[in-house]
Amino acid sequence: MKKIFKSVIIMTICMSVLQGCSIDPEYYSQVSPSNFFDSQDKVYQRFARPFTSWATYQGGVPYARFTVLNTLASDELLMPNRNGDWYDGGFYLNHFTHQFSPATDGYWNYTWDAISESIAQAWSAVEDIDKNVDFDALGFPEGIRESMLNQIKVLVAYFYMIGLDAFGGMPLYTSNQTELQSRATDKQTFEFIEGLLLEALPTLPKKASGDAEKGYVSQGTAAALLAKLYFNARPYTGEEMYTKCAEICTKIKNGEYGPYALAGSYQEIFGFSNATSPELMWVVPSENSKREVGGGTPQYSTHYNTWMYLDNPGAMSWNGLCLLPSQDINGKHYLKVAGNLGGPFKLGSPYDKFEATDLRKKNYVYNGNGQYTGMFLAGVLTNPHTGVSCIADGSREYPKGTIIPMVDQVAQLAPDPNGTRYPNGRKEGALYGEENSGVRLLKHSPIPNEADNALRFNPEVPVIRFTEIQYMLAECKWRLGDKPTAANLINEVRKRYFAGGNDPNPATAGNLDEYRFLDEWLIEFIGEGRRRTDLVRWNKFTTEAWWDHPADGPGKEYLNRFPVPASAINANPKLEQNPGYK
Template identity: 30%
Template sequence: MKRLNISISNILPIRKAWLGVGLLLALSSCTDLNEQLYDKVSQDDYGKTQSEVATIVGGAYATLRGYGSGTPEGNGVNCYPTCEYVFFTQECSSDEACIPTRGTDWFDGGRYQQYQRHNWDANNTGILSIWRYNFTGVSKVNAIIYQVDKSGLTDEAKNKVKAELRGLRAYYYYNLLDCFGNVPISTDFTEKVLPTNSTRKEVFEFIEKELKEIMPLLPSGVTYGRFTQNVANTLLARLYLNAEVYTGTPRWQDCLDACDKVQGYQLTPNYKASFAIQNEKSPEIIFAIPYDHKQGTVGNYLASMTYHYNQKQAFDPAGVYQWCGNGICAQPGLYSSFDAQDVRRNSLLIGQQYSAKDGSEVLMDNGEPLNYTEEIADFTNAAQNAGARLNKYEWSATDQWERDNDWVLMRYAEILMMQAECNFRLGYIPTALTYINQIRKRAGLTDLTSLTLDDIDTEWKHEFVFEGLRRTTNIRFGTYYNVWWEKPADPADHHTGIYPIPKDELDKNPNLKQNPGYVN
């Protein structure tokens, strides 16, 4: 069983508090920032003591897993968008992954084909899921801050608790800044006025200001599963790394300064240790979402969305492994872009699959061998075995539908890559090489002796394959708008660098304006 090294007395999110919090679950979603939640916050005496407030704060962390109600994103079926719709939309709009239509499977109104071809509109339900996931988190954090303010804690204790909550809210707003740009900023739980858009620059400045203000109040050092100064500085570094995209002004040195403040982590000798079933032991992970099926967590089922239906025969001698959906896979060319000796290539599964019971070839339903191919001959009518599969997180024959691997949001390798890129962009090439070669050495590769932006882009792609960072990297390097597999060049105005505000949200709030380049 996974454990967090934390103490109730310090208002920390213990694992049970991460799981099911009655008060938090009683709060309805407020993704359009319209519905007023303050009348639904418990008005009894709960939340007055330090330990009770700790439980409530743990509930705020639990919002990172998403929600499981029947929604338009899932066609009325329960979904947890962290590892499904949010991840799918981000990855499949990059040059990394795709979800081919396989016969009658995985068409779903054409949304996955829209991701690939960058021809989405305001009705795309995956884009709606990104909006709702993040604004649900914002709304619930605002509600919990409201209750903390009403608690019996001292003002000093309240400010420390609220610092972590504001940090989580800043994380959600960073996602919204990256994906939508011009979004409403809401911090008042009791606000009744329908909000209007803020500019992308204003959202950037809000996140920066929040992170700087809370920094002295956050816990220092390394604490797993908690929003600490290290997490805040990593998020601030991400903000500055992409500042030129977000505001028009590069902030490379500011990114380096934030990276320098992240302390206490190291690369694991084994690359895949950060994605093991018990990956909470990794000294590389800066921030993650804990999962443990024994504790009743739900929402981590990415593995089931990538493997072929009959992959269970290769994983489990009894052939009763959890259901697999045969969906998301790598785009052609990704697997072969890795050097043969690069250990990170094992993040993709390719080739013939063999029975764990007797070593025989696993077959597909049509009787042909289950042999994963890198190539996908027909994106709109793909073979069942087409596409290398996502194989980054460790699996076990005893896996449940809800995996026990914690979902990695930030790890130390990202700090090193940000230091490499920013030093390069500032002209400090030898320094940039020292950072990028640390990454390459762990991957089993020889040191680079010279460096280009293409080299840096490649290392980002290989080091963080299927970690949800690729779309942002594509945009920062300008490759997002290029022609690639099954994708034409984007429109000349590059408006696709942010998503449209979903029509469902525009219909609810007439004060919102659509992003440039899109129609309502």
Template identity: 25%
Template sequence: MFPYKKLKMNMQSLKMSFFSILIMSAFGCTKLDLQPTNDLTAEDVYNSPLGYKQTLAKVYGAFALTGNATTGQQDIPAEIIKDEGNSDFLRLYWNLQELTTDEAAWSWSSDAGILGLHELNWSSTNAIISGLYYRSFFQITLCNDFIRQAAEDKITSKGFSDTDLQEIRRYRAEARFLRAYQYWVLMDLYANPPFVTEDFKLGAKDLPKQTNRNELFSYLESELKAIETELAPAKTNEYGRADQAAAWALLSRIYLNAEVYIKIPKYTEAITYAKKIIGAGYSLHGNYQELTIADNHLNTDENILMINYDGTHTQNYGGTTYLMHGPANVPANISGSNGDWGGLRTTQNFVGLFTDYSGNTDKRALFYTTGQTLEMEELYLSKAGFSPIKFRNKTRTGGDAPHQDPAKDFSDIDFPLFRFGEVYLNYAEAVLRGGNGGDKATALQYINNLRTRAYAGSATGNIGSSDLTLDFLLDERGRELYFEAHRRTDLIRFNKFTTANYLWAWKGGVKAGTSVSNNRNIFPIPSSDLSSNPNLNQNP
């Protein structure tokens, strides 16, 4: 198991020189000259191959760990930082991808940044929007520092063996992948962020320049292709580390959305990279309900890249702990926790994607309904709307999580950044949108593979060729991928996020739903960054 599962939750325990450097990570103009204050220098940390691996573990660990202002995140809004769980990358990202859609609402309007998300009505000072922006740059800065320290001239000057040098080069490629992933997050959500790589000079007077989707798309495409052969072959790396399949999965996802990002269709390319993964030996895990439970690390047939969470060693109130505790009024014996937070629910519109929401036919319909109303009569009411119970801190035998904390506060469930089910869906959609290199008959088979699993091995849910339409695929992506942080991106690609083409409860702040301005398809650059960096202009 990759060692970041053994890291403590508070980043103050990570006495690494680059974590001190990260205090300036949000690019504020007054923060670029700060120096490390502890006595552990880069020379100490990077003096052995083991030091490089331990540091890489902390780069990965930033996806699952939280910290406070003293550990490099002080530009994340104070109202987010004071509850460390709110500064977790996944919780911030998930909220923007899911609470803005038909799939989720949160009961507590007084929580920082929540008010206005589901209504698609926010400002550039929204705490969650600002929080994710700065969190992504925090993680990019981690990557940049590691890549800088793993530069070829540095590692070849230290007397390491050829075997160790090859391993460190692989670590460097993984850090480049993780940086590319975060830049994809910024491109998808904020469109035109600032941009820096390891070549940005710490302490320089020049502030980061703003990029745009065209430039960032080209960068991501070239970067992911450049590291493709440097990453471990698919399915050969340690669990929790990126390999070639992770790069292919991100490329397939980027190409599928290219028409949104750069106004140029890239569906043939989306098929090409989906097929690379399909040919690499992945398969659908046999039981859908085991994809998001406490021992889902065993699903190496389907998992491509996960954020590893551990109930003992990665304790925070974000991540899958949020998805375990969050669903409203769910009994502890179902969630595998010590009780619910009365927060997460879904709209009747999303529930309506299932012809039978009981779960007796399509096993993906995982809803807690007792005491809950189907209709979301009120947006900020914990009993209004069914509670999804997809993330459960139980093993496949119904036992406690492998690393269950005694109080049952924290989750052991790993979160899928990429899994094989999405790849089948990408292939099918790209074929229907006119991409070359695939065919509809194969696409239909892949979709029916997903549906056969969903119907517990039965073909009763399978569809025919005439049923395989783009609208059907959007619904199927909802049924298959809900609560996995895809929905906002999918709805935008199908022109149904801001428009009247699809309405859900409380979209636009109206009970029956209404359209909103299409400028809500991207989030604003935080006003705090605009004021500190004159190179930046606000999104439309």
């Protein structure tokens, strides 16, 4: 059932780079650069091409190639074996169990390839535009050339950041006209990324108040990427740069790079008209019937018949991803007590970590006119407007027509009236999922009912949002000794999720420790493709256990990095493998 999207969209930019631009698909034939650039539109077409790789490999977060490793290898989301569905020879579970191998098929292969392809696309566009476009003759305003080229260079920096985070030092290229390179060191790769961002930042367009995010690279985008680079400097280079990160975050909060602010609700961030939310700093643009990007990949997550509950036959799905379970086979909560698979566990249990009164911790319900509530699918799913429930189709564990609950467990729980279904007893674990195992997440790209289906895919897919700046600043303050300010910054975000701002469990200088910070990152950014990075930064990725995942243990720190694919080394013998991998 493995589905790998390989389609490539060719995009065009339709508005001035200095005023902001949007990325829309346009198909055109290949021509020589020397005779192609005879209009501004064609220059924008070429400028847009590297955004193709970015949008293709980013938009399907968390299942996209730039985010999937951070998701499947962590304590956040899981692709369990569902009686053979989604097992695929252990492909998905190898990520969860940290069975990374350069010779084994895994998303580390696809991520490395996506990074390499995207970098090549970007430098090709820079070369074509730099060498073949006469900006003055085509009537471009002053500054367009520098802005256009540096937006692409920020894309290059972003692609290298993905590589640095996943693999460490990367082969560094500034052109497609050079011979194959060996891998640079981690520090050299870090400094290369930093240099690209610092050079580009002052030349980029600055978002104006009320502007919609359309996918272009702004000063806010580059500043946020620079802050993220400094924020994770210790695992990248061994040097802490929290002071530098805090300085950039403070400048962003003060509006130096554009008017960004916290949104008032999660619907404003992820809803059907989210493009003008002041929280969004970079998005993959999406539009119904034109450029449809399914952020959150609900087709890989929700139960086969969830479309019945959603009242939308177009929302068919394949029943894969779910939240890591909070409860054991007997209903014990792993956060509180030891369960069937050990514990209690401080990590994982994402659904339990949302407060009961959190407005997000409701079942997703579309209420019409682009309005919805909740972002989970848990328990019995009966649409309050239609009365229709999600039922079994009879092809898996439950009889046809049975109303089935989505349970916060991954275990063998289906009815067994004859006592023959489980001859070896009921079992729990990532290998023993069933069709209703696991709570499902419906956060990105909310789904309307059939009557309003023209709204589907209209939400932009957030890549960077202001809350990330707020949380980075909070963690930097905490690490630098200012715990009260750190708690206040966290609470400014949390209060929007409770009626009247009545947070039952606010952060305080006393309760804000490393695990509370990891919990805050988890519940705020669940499904946004960053979890593994946070665990590595806090030195928990290989040292801590979570549900059905014992700690990797001493001597396994090398698993903080993924292996360089054997296919990449075969293609470029100058590449060296990461330590710990054969």
